[in-house]
Amino acid sequence: MKLGHWMMGGAAAALLGLSMATPATAEGEQYLAGLVYRTGAYAPNGIPFANGMADYYALLNARDGGINGVKIQYEECDTGYATDRGVECYERLKNNGPTGTAYVNPLSTGITFALTEKAPVDKIPVISMGYGRSESRDGSVFQWNFPLLGTYWSAADLIVQHLGQKNGGLDKLKGKKIVLVYHDSPYGKEPIPLLQKRAEMHGFEFTPMPVTHPGVEQKATWLQIRRNRPDYVLLWGWGVMNSTSIKEAAGVGYPREQMFGVWWSGAEPDVEPAGDGAKGYNAITLQHGAGRYAVHDDVKKNLYDAGKGSTNWDDVGEVLYNRGLVNAMVGTEAIRTAMAKFGNKPMTGEQTRWGLENLDITEARLKELGFEGMLRPIKISCSDHEGARSGRIQTWDGKAWSFTSDWYTADDAVLQPMVKAAAAAYAKEKNITPVACN
Amino acid sequence: MLYRETGQFKTTYESDQRIFRIVQDRWIILAILAAALVVVPFVATPYLYTEILIPFLILSLAAVGLNILVGYCGQVSLGTGAFMAVGAYAAYNLWLRVPEINNLIVVFLFGGLMAAAVGIVFGLPSLRIKGFYLAVATLAAQFFLDWVFARVGWFTNYTASGSVAVGDLSVFGMPIATPEERYFLILGMVIFLTIVALNLVRGQIGRTWMAIRDMDIAAEIIGIRPLLVKLSAFAVSSFMIGVAGAMWGFLRLGSWEPLAFDINRSFQILFMVIIGGLGSILGSFLGAAFIVLTPILLNQIPGWLGIPMSTALISHIEFMVFGAMIVFFLIVEPHGLARMWAVFKEKLRLWPFPY
CATH class of the missing domain: 3.40.50.2300 (Response regulator)
Structure with missing residues (x-):
């Protein structure tokens, strides 16, 4: 009897909880969702990446008070690299914050494929930096996909x-x-x-x-x-x-x-x-490797010296940590670009998409950001959502x-025709009319 | 008192043979159906549809299918993921290659039929081998079919990555796109197939399944043909699993790869059946609810309570608590959640005056 009551109570509480699953949000902050995997078979690689992302957002908040003064509210969700859990995380987080997440990094090809179908409906751009569908760099068909810095x-x-x-x-x-x-x-x-x-x-x-x-x-x-x-x-x-x-x-x-x-x-x-x-x-x-640059000094000064870093200082500067750092940087720079047009307030996914498509990180800007020597300039356009195709x-x-x-x-003489053909096939299968890029 | 059947006289054969013989059961079922059909559309958020209700319903159907095979006919199968994949890819290919049809119900039923055919083929060894040995034989189906869908390009329409995607879906000309539309289509399919399953297991066919399960030699002696009975169980079970697989691909994922139906899926559904209760349709639903919802719930509890906790720690706690809960339920009631419900009903019958 007792057990039964206990169970029913538990089930009822559970259902109630699931039906009102909306966490507290702060007004006026830029919400960013992070799909990461700190557990599972791929955790050794997922953890440094997640740390890099978290540290860059924390750095912006600590050093600059956010992006142009708009604080970043970053929330992680653990996908374990499983596609269905990843989609669940995305659905759970996408509408949080005042504007919903500005973009999403699926961090897995499987989740990228799944979110590619959802992005145009939800109007949330998918940044798949260095992974995902190779043909998705064709922005005329894949308006919401940004495989930045190489496919x-x-x-x-x-x-x-x-x-x-x-x-x-x-x-x-x-x-x-x-x-x-x-x-x-x-x-x-x-x-x-x-x-x-x-x-x-x-x-x-x-x-x-x-x-x-x-x-x-x-x-x-x-x-x-x-x-x-x-x-x-x-x-x-x-x-x-x-x-x-x-x-x-x-x-x-x-x-x-x-x-x-x-x-x-x-x-x-x-x-x-x-x-x-x-x-x-x-x-x-694709662009950077391991090593520490100017931005890492800022990370040390603002986070690790204050004991607020997400890992040990010794691990900062690993390849995947840097990857996470760069990933967060291009995303936040896109938001900054969007803010230049729409004003300094939290950006929606649609506004961030505009920012991504007009993203232009020049050599001078890289220097300001502390990424000099780590990256080469990146310029995104409607027809090219990749931005840079070089590496060592x-x-x-x-x-x-x-x-x-x-x-x-x-x-690109080899890649461009393949991208065009694959994107056209996708557009045909999905009944998408490619937008005109000029 | 609440569950007392005293005074409910059955005066006709019909009333004696109905699925829910007790009036309280009928009320509960009606209340659940009303909640699912009427209340949910008013209160549900897209998250509740796409991440809670849709996965729960689809996997419940798969669990009902597997329960027919394992719980009712006693044939252990580890090939559920593969049969779901057959349903999904068969449905995909019909949808892709015969665009004139473009009716999801037809597409799903076709997926189910193909899965049934494949299920019969992989059920053939069950005529010679039993128990654990059969489980290993069905494991072969899992690996073989995984391999086929990853290697034979025709099934995935020769996409470079082996991942297929669907879109622009409809049923009888009505578009199926929003979470709500998808939910109602799935709900309809699940209700219909569950009624079919309920009627099968209490009729002549179900009785022969149970006879084979309880003692196959005795069943054979009283004139039940193992060939027909075992293969019919495989066929019906695979059909439902195939429909569930097709719905999982089309309505849950929208874009999938063979990995979506790997061995872990087979285990997941087998655990639903075991935890829910072998040989119980209700148990399939309870098991699916437990396996699908508990991890999601555990993952979110720290957030609701406002406990600051690292993402990794939340996931680790989720695994540990979930594992402990499985052990706990299996110790407390080895016959599953369905049996727990039956005991609870028995208690309610006497409440508040137990002797």
Whole structure:
């Protein structure tokens, strides 16, 4: 009897709670929702990213009193990298604050795909910095998607260019064997069309090899690699899959110098577990890598010296921490751009979209923000929601990442037609009339 | 007192054979239906629709489907996620390739039928193997079908990423776009299929399922054919799971990849059935409510109470409390939440004068 009462009471309280799930909000503050994952199989990579974002927002509040005086109210929700939980987080948070969230960083290709369908309805822009659908840089079809600072196609293209340069020209890649070891999900499959296209153009032999989520079981894949001895292995892994790949490569004696990871496979948590085996491993960075710049001094002064940082000062400046920092920076700069037009008050998703589309972060502005040397200028337009397509190769020396190549810029003559075709196919499937960009 | 059936005389065969024989049960069901159909549209927010009610209803249907197989027919299956995927991808391909139809009900039923066909094929081993061994055999379905949808490009219309998306949906010319419209379509499907399930399990077919479950050799001796009975259970179960999968893809996610129907989904639905109560339609709903709503609720409690807590800590606490609750319920009532409700009803019958 008692138990029954207790249960009924609990259920009733639960339903009541769920039906009035709206937290307190402060008027006049800019609300920002963060979909992060500090738990689950991918937490080692998700945590530094989330810390970077949180620290940048906290820095703006502590140093400048927000964006143009409008304080930021930042709320995190843990997705565990699961698409359905991510969508639940988004639905829970999207209308909070006076204007709802100004933009959303899904931080997972699966969640990006799901939110791409919701963004035009909810009028909330999706910033998928360096991930998500590669064709979504076409702003005429994907009005609400902003894959800033490079897509997977750009990243794959940069790696191919680097390989070409190493061999003395892209035509020298003819007959070479290139294998892609990828996470078997939309994320991992993204670069395949670009690599196939490049294989056709330059005559190298391209073999994709899938690894099932979460990627701790790769023996068969690496046995095959040992047998085929490809010239290069590209790694499109995530989380624990990366360090497993590097360990397996060391195990079968595949030279790590010939391995190139995407930026999700090029952070400290990816190489450190592999120990010495990771020495010589390379990864493409989209713009920045590890290291501390002027902005980090501000972070130290305003947050860590005051004991308000979200992690240890030693971890500040890691690749993914910086990624989070940059992600928060471009988002808040877009809000600032929007404020220049709409006034200094909390921005709605629609206004932020305008800000994103007119975002222009010049060299001088980067210097002001403290990102000089870390990033190159970014300029977004209606037809190009990517803004920048350049990157460098970094190499792990056993202790730290360092840049080992010059800047490359992805070849838009190759990318542009693919983006157009894929975006047109999407528009047709979805009955979207592309807007005119001028 | 509240649940006393004294004085409720059944004077016709009809009244003796109805689904809810006690008047109080009928009132409760009517109240729930009225709440779902009339009250909800007035009070629900989009969040309540899309994140609470829609997932709850769809997964309830999947749990009802699995309960028919596991709870009523005694055939353990770990392939639920795969059968949901069959429903979703079959529905997607019909919707994509025959745009003239563009009627979600037809599309969903087609998804269900395809899932039923695949379910029958993967149910064949059940004629030879039982128990845990059968569970492992259905696991093969899970991995094989996952692989098919990830590898065979035709199913995903050759999209580069293997992720498919739907949009511009309608039923008999009525658009289905807003959370409210989606909710009503799902609610209609779930009510209809639940009535079908309730009638199946108390009729001749359900009795043969239960006979096979309780002792298959004895059932065979009294003239029940295991081939027909087991495969019909697989077919009906997979049909409902397939419809649930199609609705999950079309109305819950809108864009999905094979990972949405991976082995974790199979486990999730099996746990709903076990915690809700094997061999109980009501249990399927209670189990789904428990598994779907509890984590979301636990995740939000610190926010409501205004306790400042880091995101990671909230998630860790959510896992721990949820795990402890599962253990607690299984210890307190191994027969599931449905049995708990039955005990509670029994208590109400005597209340307030227990002897």
